[in-house]
Amino acid sequence: MTVNIMQLRFFIEVAKHQTISKAADQLFRTQSAVTRGILQLEQQLNVTLFERHHQGVLLSDAGRFILPRVQNGLAHLQNITLHLKHHGESSLYSTGQSEPFFLYNYQRLQIFFTLCLTKNMKSTAQLLGLTQPAISAAIKLLEQSFGVELFERTVQGLKPSLSCQLIQKQVQLCLNELKPLYDELLTFHGQLQGTVHIGALPLIRAEVLPHVMGQMTTEHPAIRFVTYESAYEILSAQLRVGDIDFIIGAIRPDQGSADFSQHLLFSEDMVIVMGRQHPLLNQAIEQIRLNDLLNYAWILPRAYSPARELIQKSFAQLGLKAPNPTIETGDQTLIRGLLQSSSLLAIVSYSQMRQEVDEGQLVQLPITLPNTHRQIGISYRKHAILSHAAQLFLDSLLNSSRTS
DSSP, X not given: OOOOHHHHHHHHHHHHHSSHXXXXXXXXXXXXXXXXXXXXXXXXXXXXXXXXETTEEEEOHHHHXXXXXXXXXXXXXXXXXXXXXXTTOOOGGGGSOSSOGGGOOHHHHHHHHHHHHHOOHXXXXXXXXXXXXXXXXXXXXXXXXXXXXXXXXXXXXXXXXXXXXXXXXXXXXXXXXXXXXXXXXXXXXXXXXXXXXXEEOHHHHTTHHHHHHHHHHHHOTTEEEEEEOOOHHHHHHHHHTTSSSEEEEEOOGGGGSSSEEEEEEEEEOEEEEEETTOGGGGSOGGGOOHHHHTTSOEEEOOTTSHHHHHHHHHHHHTTOOOXXXXXEOOOHHHHHHHHHTSSOEEEEEGGGSHHHHHTTSEEEOSOOOTTOOEEEEEEEETTOOXXXXXHHHHHHHHHHHHHO
């Protein structure tokens, strides 16, 4: 179910002025149009947003509950012109009407966002069940309203302009902010549900994340989880536009930027592991030295990743040349399988393979790699309003890390 964005704009203005008449004046609409829009929104959401009085209207408890999320969502649309100005993009709209009413249309936003993804008019029309002239007309209206070119036509297809990319980010943030609205209202009425979107880096998948998710699905069966196992660069881009709620894993330097808040969960060192069948284990494990390992094939984290840089510096500190890996991966399942079936060695974070070592499937060598200490944490957007399901997950994760 999709909510009517213009009706949400009515809701914000009526909440601000507490009278339909003042809200209608500010919105350049008739009182009857605003009244009708609010009633339709209440019917669609199945909730009473205002208590009616002879002197005006007051927000209901449910109205107060969702107002910050609605304001946050629509603010992304209202701030688009400021972003265009900041990046030096010309905008005829900036000298015209004071509010982007032309953006308060879900289908228009959906057309724009889908075209940004497909970069093809025909594909967009087929995906949305519309005609190509309808797609073209919607984009033309946006271009005329903003006074900018959104797409450049090339032989490879449509190429989004810088203005288009700036607008796309704000539209994504708006739609993602409004997405949990129905689940949040059900939560308000005592039915806790929702979906938590988690970007999970390799270091967190082995222990902490499964424990917290498993506990929550038992205690709150209506909460769903979706995990994303991509490279950090992809996950951070998804987090910035609100496609995911969190990134969990090794903390990167830029995660302390103006965009993200972060919480430390635990810290650990990197260790060297091998399979039980490794030929080096024909001798006492205490006799194995780091130099003995350098002639074997290695599994290491991907090049230029923070973990790989730590390994490079650690070997340099020891006066040794870091091994040149045969395989570069952070995939726990792949690393485990390779170690159990070959003479490969791997350097991993301790928690990544702790269970396999404890169960005797793999062997951890008693060799210390200096200065490979890593901080493991959770990051999320500073100005996001977390859904109640996401907030509960965050609280559970932090509590779990304190007690472990």
